[in-house]
Amino acid sequence: MTSENWPQIALTVLALGAVVAGIASVGGPNAARIEKRDNQRLSELRGLIWHTQCLARENGNTLPDMLTVTDTCPDKLAEDALLRTEGYRYFKVDETSFKICADFEDIVALQKRRPSEALDEAGCHSANL
Amino acid sequence: MSPIDQLAQFTREALLAGQSRDEIATALREAGWAETEVQDALGAWAETDHIPPVPRPRPYVSAKESFFYALMFVALAMTTWHIASIGMELVERLFDEGHAYMLNRSLRWSIAAIIVFFPLFMFLQRNEARTLRQDESRRRSVVRKWFGYIALFVSSMALLGDLLSVIYALLNGDLSLVFALKLAVVGAVAGTIFGYYRNAMKDAENDL
Numbered sequence: 001m002t003s004e005n006w007p008q009i010a011l012t013v014l015a016l017g018a019v020v021a022g023i024a025s026v027g028g029p030n031a032a033r034i035e036k037r038d039n040q041r042l043s044e045l046r047g048l049i050w051h052t053q054c055l056a057r058e059n060g061n062t063l064p065d066m067l068t069v070t071d072t073c074p075d076k077l078a079e080d081a082l083l084r085t086e087g088y089r090y091f092k093v094d095e096t097s098f099k100i101c102a103d104f105e106d107i108v109a110l111q112k113r114r115p116s117e118a119l120d121e122a123g124c125h126s127a128n129l
Numbered sequence: 130m131s132p133i134d135q136l137a138q139f140t141r142e143a144l145l146a147g148q149s150r151d152e153i154a155t156a157l158r159e160a161g162w163a164e165t166e167v168q169d170a171l172g173a174w175a176e177t178d179h180i181p182p183v184p185r186p187r188p189y190v191s192a193k194e195s196f197f198y199a200l201m202f203v204a205l206a207m208t209t210w211h212i213a214s215i216g217m218e219l220v221e222r223l224f225d226e227g228h229a230y231m232l233n234r235s236l237r238w239s240i241a242a243i244i245v246f247f248p249l250f251m252f253l254q255r256n257e258a259r260t261l262r263q264d265e266s267r268r269r270s271v272v273r274k275w276f277g278y279i280a281l282f283v284s285s286m287a288l289l290g291d292l293l294s295v296i297y298a299l300l301n302g303d304l305s306l307v308f309a310l311k312l313a314v315v316g317a318v319a320g321t322i323f324g325y326y327r328n329a330m331k332d333a334e335n336d337l
Contacts, residue, residue, distance in 0.1 A: 004328055006324060007321050007322070007324040007325035007328065008251070008254065008325065010317070010320075010321045010324070011208070011209075011247075011250075011321050011325065012247075012251070014212045014216075014317060014318060014321065015208060015212055015243050015247040018211070018212045018215040018216060018239075018240075018243055019215075019240050019243050019244060021215070021219050022215045022219070022236055022237075022239065022240040023240060025218075025219060025222060025236065026233040026236050026237055026240075032233070032234075032237065035233060113232075113233065
């Protein structure tokens with residue numbers, strides 16, 4: 001390294017380091033596709049939570065045994081929703097709380113991205129009435 | 130004709146008439162021209178007895194070079210901004226447990242920006258170095274000098290802000306590892322730009 005070109009060398013090291021470390025942190029295109037699908041599943045899961053709460057309100061603040069579609073609480077899932085084909089699991093925890101679970105591809109990464117979501121390692125989102 | 134043009138014309142005609150530089154300077158001072166204006170007017174002509182007087186090389190402005198140096202400046206700005214952005218985010222991810230993640234797509238955007246703009250900057254920089262080696266007159270480009278000094282100013286401000294933040298955080302008892310590493314990232318990036326343009330501006334003429 002000469003005294004004249006050290007900034008160019010330093011800039012090259014910084015740029016390459018940022019790109020390599022950045023890709024190592026966020027992953028490549030496949031990781032991005034997984035991220036998008038998991039984000040979509042989480043969004044659909046939230047829709048199902050609102051749907052469950054709607055059904056409970058309709059039922060006099062009683063959790064339903066299973067999720068159905070009614071006039072007051074129409075289907076929240078879009079036609080091309082992932083959970084429509086992949087399925088989901090609904091559990092009553094007690095009289096006022098419940099869980100809806102989905103199969104996420106990278107639940108650890110999703111939990112890191114969305115730390116405020118009540119999402120456990122099994123892919124279950126907890127909610128209350 | 131502007132007063133400066135009149136001054137330049139008078140100086141040329143006086144030299145052409147064989148008057149000495151001292152005589153011309155005296156006449157100009159007596160007419161009320163400031164010393165710097167007198168020196169500038171005489172400095173535009175080489176100190177030789179050759180008739181007609183020989184003009185000295187002057188700085189110039191070129192639209193083509195404005196495009197070139199603006200592109201180079203933006204490429205460097207985009208590269209360094211996104212290096213700093215990635216660096217700070219990675220510091221938080223690695224060293225700050227309670228850190229709420231920046232969206233991965235923001236990080237991907239920064240990676241994409243570096244992949245586009247860093248090679249562009251290096252290409253333009255090599256192109257500029259080759260052109261300057263082949264044609265010394267390009268060093269007199271006013272646009273080159275302006276962009277260079279603007280970059281020096283911005284990087285100086287970043288370095289001073291960095292230093293100020295270190296001292297303030299230290300005095301305030303807030304100098305954590307994460308904060309120090311973030312400042313190191315900014316310092317490394319700003320220091321690199323400062324070093325680059327300090328070298329580049331060494332040969333910039335200071336006559337404009």
